[in-house]
Amino acid sequence: GAGVSQSPSNKVTEKGKDVELRCDPISGHTALYWYRQSLGQGLEFLIYFQGNSAPDKSGLPSDRFSAERTGGSVSTLTIQRTQQEDSAVYLCASSLVPGPYEQYFGPGTRLTVT
Amino acid sequence: QKEVEQNSGPLSVPEGAIASLNCTYSDRGSQSFFWYRQYSGKSPELIMFIYSNGDKEDGRFTAQLNKASQYVSLLIRDSQPSDSATYLCAVNGSGGYQKVTFGTGTKLQVIP
Numbered sequence: 001g002a003g004v005s006q007s008p009s010n011k012v013t014e015k016g017k018d019v020e021l022r023c024d025p026i027s028g029h030t031a032l033y034w035y036r037q038s039l040g041q042g043l044e045f046l047i048y049f050q051g052n053s054a055p056d057k058s059g060l061p062s063d064r065f066s067a068e069r070t071g072g073s074v075s076t077l078t079i080q081r082t083q084q085e086d087s088a089v090y091l092c093a094s095s096l097v098p099g100p101y102e103q104y105f106g107p108g109t110r111l112t113v114t
Numbered sequence: 115q116k117e118v119e120q121n122s123g124p125l126s127v128p129e130g131a132i133a134s135l136n137c138t139y140s141d142r143g144s145q146s147f148f149w150y151r152q153y154s155g156k157s158p159e160l161i162m163f164i165y166s167n168g169d170k171e172d173g174r175f176t177a178q179l180n181k182a183s184q185y186v187s188l189l190i191r192d193s194q195p196s197d198s199a200t201y202l203c204a205v206n207g208s209g210g211y212q213k214v215t216f217g218t219g220t221k222l223q224v225i226p
Contacts, residue, residue: 033214035216041218042202042216042217042218042219043158043202043216045213045215045216048213056213091157091158101146101206101214102146102148102160102163103148103160103204103214104160105157105158105159106157107156107157108157
């Protein structure tokens with residue numbers, strides 16, 4: 001079956017612009033995660049959605065970052081007024097619930113802020 | 115103290131040898147443990163998971179879990195150059211919560 005898909009694969013934007021990144025999880029996976037990975041660094045948790053529950057936004061680095069998940073499926077991560085330090089690969093993952101919650105990752109969106 | 119700790123490496127092993135990758139975690143109530151492989155420029159892919167003390171084998175890979183000592187390890191037998199990648203350890207927290215914390219990864223280099 002189809003895996004996690006993300007779009008765009010690459011995004012170059014100017015500092016101060018807003019960007020939207022999209023994630024389409026594996027069909028039937030109710031849990032969805034967003035991570036950020038800067039060059040040579042580990043995964044930084046951003047936000048987690050599970051079904052209709054309130055999302056865990058504890059990893060969002062600032063109020064410029066927001067995410068939503070419509071209809072329990074597709075998710076959009078929005079970064080407003082982008083800064084150069086936002087440049088990274090943004091990864092989306094999904095998993096089945098209940099556990100053990102192994103996550104399957106999409107190919108990522110490489111964001112470059114110039 | 116980081117929640118999930120790994121030696122960043124690089125860990126260099128000759129082709130055909132056993133590679134041993136280790137991970138320690140701080141949350142004693144953690145329930146599920148995962149190993150992911152990440153090739154340079156690619157996204158992480160799940161290798162295996164374990165949630166019971168002891169060993170779990172899958173082909174050339176063996177995951178070992180010791181909850182009392184709070185560590186989990188991954189053994190790769192007959193290492194191949196294609197195993198060269200960064201290996202991420204991930205731990206599911208206590209209380210049945212689905213948030214998984216990742217270590218920063220160990221870079222493995224298999225020398226032909």
